[in-house]
């Protein structure tokens with residue numbers, strides 16, 4: 001018996017992996033978004049271990065230790081940039097994967113908990129990004145931390161408890177050691193467990209069938225067809241990540257100095273669509289309440305949207321909501337990117353919101369009326 005057969009008798013790799021069947025409709029980039037999100041999570045974990053060797057979570061040394069990684073440690077700048085960009089890609093791909101599963105109503109029975117564990121994974125991903133952004137301890141990140149803590153503190157009832165969890169006694173040294181522990185242990189550990197459950201549920205219920213053509217699932221062998229495609233996709237994604245990290249290294253910014261007044265903080269791009277509302281003078285409590293209510297809406301979604309076909313044109317109301325949110329996020333993120341440190345007129349924001357809502361409404365219900373049942 002050869003080594004391969006001997007190993008396979010123990011691991012049952014051939015039977016459980018290579019002989020697996022895969023649905024034909026999964027041969028589509030839209031169905032690779034979750035897998036790519038996981039790929040970037042792995043890159044995060046690997047590069048994060050190397051960064052943790054040099055990083056020092058104290059207000060005096062944090063920035064200098066990142067500067068040392070950037071300028072002195074061999075390949076330090078590259079590994080740091082890989083960590084930075086894979087974080088951005090992980091959030092981006094989780095978001096795109098979320099949009100894909102939303103518009104194909106993949107949350108319908110029996111995948112309610114695949115969806116809910118996905119939401120939890122998404123929230124943990126964002127929190128990982130936020131805590132990591134703060135660790136550099138440059139002027140922008142400290143200002144952004146102050147904005148978030150100010151927002152959290154104003155939440156009725158639970159605001160002070162959440163603030164204590166975030167910053168402890170309130171000293172910068174307490175804050176940094178907490179953010180470091182959250183970023184390197186608690187959040188990735190929780191994310192790993194939640195993803196394990198997400199994958200288990202996908203294994204049990206498989207992915208949902210096609211949204212149209214009667215929803216019939218045609219199965220094809222996973223190996224070599226889908227396998228080769230996935231390996232090619234992984235190499236392509238890693239290639240893009242490596243090139244970007246090499247060409248545009250992550251920035252270091254200016255060291256935070258407690259004696260100097262803090263400049264204007266700019267959050268990460270995935271918070272910008274909310275941040276523009278703060279810049280327009282909308283009540284901070286409202287800006288916190290909107291994402292909380294949206295998360296609640298998404299958690300309850302599988303129990304509300306149960307009837308009719310899964311095609312987006314058969315679910316005009318949910319398509320309308322999804323389109324309004326997607327377009328708003330895209331427009332306001334862009335708006336935030338082009339107006340760093342500037343305020344935005346509230347009137348313009350309200351007008352644009354009305355416009356986006358009207359366009360989404362016309363499109364969703366128009367498609368429903370013209371498209372018929374699919």
Ligand code: HEM
Nearest residue numbers: 031034035037038094098101106115118119121122207208
């Ligand atoms: C944050 C990290 C996440 C990872 C690594 C991940 C990974 C995956 C993978 C690999 C799949 C298999 C099929 C596919 O890629 O489309 C999948 C399916 C699924 N995911 Fe995620 N996911 C994540 C977040 C989310 C989020 C934020 C949601 C939505 C709230 C979500 C909801 C789902 C659903 C409903 C399915 C089943 C898809 C179907 O039946 O068509 N996931 N996920």
